[in-house]
Amino acid sequence: xxxxxKPEALQxxxxxxxxxxxxxxxxxxxxxxxxxxxxxxxxxxxxxxxDILKExxxxxxxxxxxxxxxxxxxxxxxxxxxxxxxxEFNRSGECDALIICVPTPLYGSREPDLSFVRATMDVIxxxxxxxxxxxxxxTTWPGTTREVLLPYVEGAGRMAGEDFFLVYSPEREDPGNSxxxxxxxxxxxxxxxxxxxxxxxxxxxxxxxxVVSVSSTEAAExxxxxENIYRAVNIGLANEMxxxxxxxxxxxxxxxxxxxxxxxxxxxxxxxxGIGGHCIPVxxxxxxxxxxxxxxxxxxxxxxxxxxxxxxxxVVDKLVEALNAAGKPLNGARVLVxxxxxxxxxxxxxxxxxxxxxERLRDRGADVDYSDPNVPVFPAMRSHRFDLAxxxxxxxxxxxxxxxxxxxxxxxxxxxxxxxxxxxxxDTRGKFHRDGGVVxx
Amino acid sequence: xxxxxKPEALQxxxxxxxxxxxxxxxxxxxxxxxxxxxxxxxxxxxxxxxDILKExxxxxxxxxxxxxxxxxxxxxxxxxxxxxxxxEFNRSGECDALIICVPTPLYGSREPDLSFVRATMDVIxxxxxxxxxxxxxxTTWPGTTREVLLPYVEGAGRMAGEDFFLVYSPEREDPGNSxxxxxxxxxxxxxxxxxxxxxxxxxxxxxxxxVVSVSSTEAAExxxxxENIYRAVNIGLANEMxxxxxxxxxxxxxxxxxxxxxxxxxxxxxxxxGIGGHCIPVxxxxxxxxxxxxxxxxxxxxxxxxxxxxxxxxVVDKLVEALNAAGKPLNGARVLVxxxxxxxxxxxxxxxxxxxxxERLRDRGADVDYSDPNVPVFPAMRSHRFDLAxxxxxxxxxxxxxxxxxxxxxxxxxxxxxxxxxxxxxDTRGKFHRDGGVVxx
Numbered sequence: 001x002x003x004x005x006k007p008e009a010l011q012x013x014x015x016x017x018x019x020x021x022x023x024x025x026x027x028x029x030x031x032x033x034x035x036x037x038x039x040x041x042x043x044x045x046x047x048x049x050x051d052i053l054k055e056x057x058x059x060x061x062x063x064x065x066x067x068x069x070x071x072x073x074x075x076x077x078x079x080x081x082x083x084x085x086x087x088e089f090n091r092s093g094e095c096d097a098l099i100i101c102v103p104t105p106l107y108g109s110r111e112p113d114l115s116f117v118r119a120t121m122d123v124i125x126x127x128x129x130x131x132x133x134x135x136x137x138x139t140t141w142p143g144t145t146r147e148v149l150l151p152y153v154e155g156a157g158r159m160a161g162e163d164f165f166l167v168y169s170p171e172r173e174d175p176g177n178s179x180x181x182x183x184x185x186x187x188x189x190x191x192x193x194x195x196x197x198x199x200x201x202x203x204x205x206x207x208x209x210x211v212v213s214v215s216s217t218e219a220a221e222x223x224x225x226x227e228n229i230y231r232a233v234n235i236g237l238a239n240e241m242x243x244x245x246x247x248x249x250x251x252x253x254x255x256x257x258x259x260x261x262x263x264x265x266x267x268x269x270x271x272x273x274g275i276g277g278h279c280i281p282v283x284x285x286x287x288x289x290x291x292x293x294x295x296x297x298x299x300x301x302x303x304x305x306x307x308x309x310x311x312x313x314x315v316v317d318k319l320v321e322a323l324n325a326a327g328k329p330l331n332g333a334r335v336l337v338x339x340x341x342x343x344x345x346x347x348x349x350x351x352x353x354x355x356x357x358x359e360r361l362r363d364r365g366a367d368v369d370y371s372d373p374n375v376p377v378f379p380a381m382r383s384h385r386f387d388l389a390x391x392x393x394x395x396x397x398x399x400x401x402x403x404x405x406x407x408x409x410x411x412x413x414x415x416x417x418x419x420x421x422x423x424x425x426x427d428t429r430g431k432f433h434r435d436g437g438v439v440x441x
Numbered sequence: 442x443x444x445x446x447k448p449e450a451l452q453x454x455x456x457x458x459x460x461x462x463x464x465x466x467x468x469x470x471x472x473x474x475x476x477x478x479x480x481x482x483x484x485x486x487x488x489x490x491x492d493i494l495k496e497x498x499x500x501x502x503x504x505x506x507x508x509x510x511x512x513x514x515x516x517x518x519x520x521x522x523x524x525x526x527x528x529e530f531n532r533s534g535e536c537d538a539l540i541i542c543v544p545t546p547l548y549g550s551r552e553p554d555l556s557f558v559r560a561t562m563d564v565i566x567x568x569x570x571x572x573x574x575x576x577x578x579x580t581t582w583p584g585t586t587r588e589v590l591l592p593y594v595e596g597a598g599r600m601a602g603e604d605f606f607l608v609y610s611p612e613r614e615d616p617g618n619s620x621x622x623x624x625x626x627x628x629x630x631x632x633x634x635x636x637x638x639x640x641x642x643x644x645x646x647x648x649x650x651x652v653v654s655v656s657s658t659e660a661a662e663x664x665x666x667x668e669n670i671y672r673a674v675n676i677g678l679a680n681e682m683x684x685x686x687x688x689x690x691x692x693x694x695x696x697x698x699x700x701x702x703x704x705x706x707x708x709x710x711x712x713x714x715g716i717g718g719h720c721i722p723v724x725x726x727x728x729x730x731x732x733x734x735x736x737x738x739x740x741x742x743x744x745x746x747x748x749x750x751x752x753x754x755x756v757v758d759k760l761v762e763a764l765n766a767a768g769k770p771l772n773g774a775r776v777l778v779x780x781x782x783x784x785x786x787x788x789x790x791x792x793x794x795x796x797x798x799x800e801r802l803r804d805r806g807a808d809v810d811y812s813d814p815n816v817p818v819f820p821a822m823r824s825h826r827f828d829l830a831x832x833x834x835x836x837x838x839x840x841x842x843x844x845x846x847x848x849x850x851x852x853x854x855x856x857x858x859x860x861x862x863x864x865x866x867x868d869t870r871g872k873f874h875r876d877g878g879v880v881x882x
Contacts, residue, residue: 142689172703179705186702212702219691223699226682227707230675230700237674237741241667244728247735248583250660258664259671261627261653262613264620266668267708287685294688299744300678307740 009131009163010195016096017202020044024203025095027120028102029056029085031278031348032137032171034067036101039182041078043207048095049085052119057085068347068374069175089120093127097135097203101171103278104138110285110305112141114148125152130163133199135189137171139224139283141290144168145217146192161193167200168217170224176346186210190220228283229301234269235280236304239311242271246440253430253440273407273428273441274311274353276342281308281351312356315405315428318441319361322424323403331365336391336401338418339408340372347374354407355384362386369401373412395421405441406431450572450604451636457537458643461485465644466536468561469543470497470526472719472789473578473612475508477542480623482519484648489536490526493560498526509788509815510616530561534568538576538644542612544719545579551726551746553582555589566593571604574640576630578612580665580724582731585609586658587633602634608641609658611665617787627651631661669724670742675710676721677745680752683712687881694871694881714848714869714882715752715794717783722749722792753797756846756869759882760802763865764844772806777832777842779859780849781813788815795848796825803827810842814853836862846882847872 006014016022024040026033029051041047051057056066061084063076092098102116117138128134134153136145145168150160158164169189174180187208191197197213204211214220238256245252252271260268275281284301291298320330342352349355354370361368370378371391378386391397393414398404398421406418409429419425425438432438447455457463465481467474470492482488492498497507502525504517533539543557558579569575575594577586586609591601599605610630615621628649632638638654645652655661679697686693693712701709716722725742732739761771783793790796795811802809811819812832819827832838834855839845839862847859850870860866866879873879 142691174705177705185704188699188702210702212699214695214699215692218689219696219699222686222689222691222696226696226700227703229682230678230707233674233678233741234671237671240739240741241670244732244735244737244739245663247732247737248659248663250583250663251656254655255660255663255667258629258653258655258660259667261629261651262668263626264615264618266671291685291688294685296685296688298681298685299748300674300681300741303740303744 006198007162007195010165010199013096013131013133013165013199014202017206020206021046022096022203023048023094025050025092025098027089027092027098027100027124028116028138029060029066030101030103031067031175032173033099033101034065034070035173035182036099036137036171037083038070038074038078039207041081041083044081045206047078047083048091049083050087050089050092051085052087054087057087060085067175089123090127092124093129096131097133098124099135099137101137104140104282104286105278106282106285111289112286114140114144117144117148121149121152128153128156128158128164130158133165133167133196133203135167135169135200135203137169139170139228139279139286140221141286142218142221142225143290144221145190150192161191161195165196165199166192166217167196168220169200169204170220172224172227175348176343183207183209186212188212188214188220188223190214190217192217222287225283225287228279229287229304231269232275232280232284232308233300233304234267235272235275236307238269238271239307239314243314251430251434251440270430271428272311272353273315273357275308276350276352276354277348278350281305312353312360315407315426315441316357316360316364318439319403319405319424319426322426322439326402326424328402329365330361333366333402334400335361335366335368336398336404337361337368337370338372338393338404338406338413339410340370340375340378341408341410344409345374345411349375349379349381352408355381355386357405357407358386359384372408373410393417398422447639448603448636451606451640454537454572454574454606454640455643458647461647462487463537463644464489464535466491466533466539468530468533468539468541468565469557469579470501470507471542471544472508472616473614474540474542475506475511476614476623477540477578477612478524479511479515479519480648482522482524485522486647488519488524489532490524491528491530491533492526493528495528498528501526508616530564531568533565534570537572538574539565540576540578542578545581545723545727546719547723547726552730553727555581555585558585558589562590562593569594569597569599569605571599574606574608574637574644576608576610576641576644578610580611580669580720580727581662582727583659583662583666584731585662586631591633602632602636606637606640607633607658608637609661610641610645611661613665613668616789617784624648624650627653629653629655629661629664631655631658633658663728666724666728669720670728670745672710673716673721673725673749674741674745675708676713676716677748679710679712680748680755684755692871692875692881711871712869713752713794714756714798716749717791717793717795718789719791722746753794753801756848756867756882757798757801757805759880760844760846760865760867763867763880767843767865769843770806771802774807774843775841776802776807776809777839777845778802778809778811779813779834779845779847779854780851781811781816781819782849782851785850786815786852790816790820790822793849796822796827798846798848799827800825813849814851834858839863 340354403424404422781795844865845863
């Protein structure tokens, strides 16, 4: 291919990215879309944000950050630079680049739920025009961009790689990671054609230091899954090692901390009460589902899923044992759960194992409360309901419970206060020494 | 415990370590014992090396290194400093510290074979004396030091922690790793008692920069297993991902290389024709065996073992397909295997998957040769036999084969020469681009 003979549409688009005049549309203003909008707007691009939730777009347009780890100042800054949030998806036609950052969850059957992606495509496709770039950032199975997105794009005289450009570039956001920003996390991109990739590189390299191109959208899709499968499997392995160590009366946290001193060939993952968030419990099964089409059973993913999913029950069993040793049944016991967000120092409760633990405790007759400095009131969730507010952690409050369970190890917790005042203390995060009556779970 | 009131024996031992007068005995002069002997002798200690193989001790005493990645100069240096290798284990009584570095393989049934450890204890126990430190470095199941070694030590008026000191400190040698040395790799140690640990710390901190103490010998034993289980599982996962990617016509090496650009939360492991060496295929099953005693099935270890063990057949199947596409059966085909050592740039053939591949090829009627710059003649092995010498890699030699299989990617190989002259080229290491007729396996 003669690389100098770029089609006119590509040439025009690249120039708009180079001089920062390209209008960029972010579709989905959540944990991925918000930091992306901030990074692109800061680079000087006009950015338009789309979301289906009117409350969210209004909140943002008022200058309020919808996400804990971004400040109102961050939002005010991009509003001042011309950013606007809207629910009017027909305005997508105004944009030169469209980046889809909508959720890709699982159905209850653990099959991919691409409904948010499809719904987005349904509302924006009528407004596609020549010269646009469309990038999907949502995690998904290898083949999605070509099989699901391309049919929306082609037709009406449009051809991918000639007058419309289609790329897949997986998000790598790590909420709460202060070491890296959207700019400094290398970004992987794959294009449907070489011209598509060229358009994608022109967009992303404008605001990301390192863009890593791969040979196809499918390769880029698999990259993201492999990253998260690695995490799911290693957390599963840590959980299995916890079970073994516990049976041998050894402290798995001590063992992992010592193993971590090996300066090569070991990466520390820790056990916990289960896995949460929108990625690790979900993404791996996108590959499991697609692999089935090829007659392949993804056994590591299944095993990790099974072991990780068994952890909420495992830690509940440990609590039952600990209460039993104190002569009490779980039924009727007052239990205080510490930490309901799925991750340390976050307020995000998606797929949080704490919620699963609380439900199990409640189902077995316990009187459950929680304390979480980042979640003052238990929020409305799709399939969980608790009418609770966070209990303030005072010596007196802690002492009123038959048992305290540490599930998410926020750094705001006063661990010494907790240790001194808990009647029974079950620790799923290795924050307390095993001696002193603390039960490891 | 009053830490100042050290028993006299401990005090005396610590002083000998501090002034480098302690005589240190290394039991087993192999991949672990040789670098250890060098590091300790360099620190100024008188070192005595024990091995059951007379040829090996004579070779060393002549100034010849028995291991490729240590030079004759290394050996000459420690001989000049007073080092001596001997087969006379009764001389162990001369030593203040004894470090056991013998192999801990598996029986065919995948059960721990501790016979080398027991045989060593049998011959040295009669010469134990008050004031000695005994350290086990061989990888083994949690409980070995206490259950197997301690009974040899105690009795005859000796008591561990009072007049005899017993520790477990796992070796972390990584042959061929030029970034780290015995001194700079942090060393984990656990003692049978607090005094035992104190003695161990005094020895190891004399020649290792960072010694990490853990609370028991069992914890230290599990640390080493967790490190190697992590590797076995992640290589197994990479092999499973290879199978999935291959079915989807994607290049797993491209995918892993792109995933590796994520600056956190991902550690790259690569697929291959199986796993080799004395650690990764063996050690995890020490935990599997011991966990059974506690009613626990180590599922990640079993799955990794199964997938990794299936890889030699997987790559043979790929060769059969490739030959078939060229209209040839494997039976009667001339096949050249590149790399028989288990690891890049090493000469170590222990558990090498290349040998398993060669056997499968031979069993199915292929005429097999090999080329390996580090293994000029196929050595005598316990359960494998090939009367072969390494084929020189010339254009003419390569062209004489129906197929060439890259199994170990030594850096000495001329990959361009190989690519240009191979009729059929099967690449298990991702060294060649997929295009150009190269078959990935």
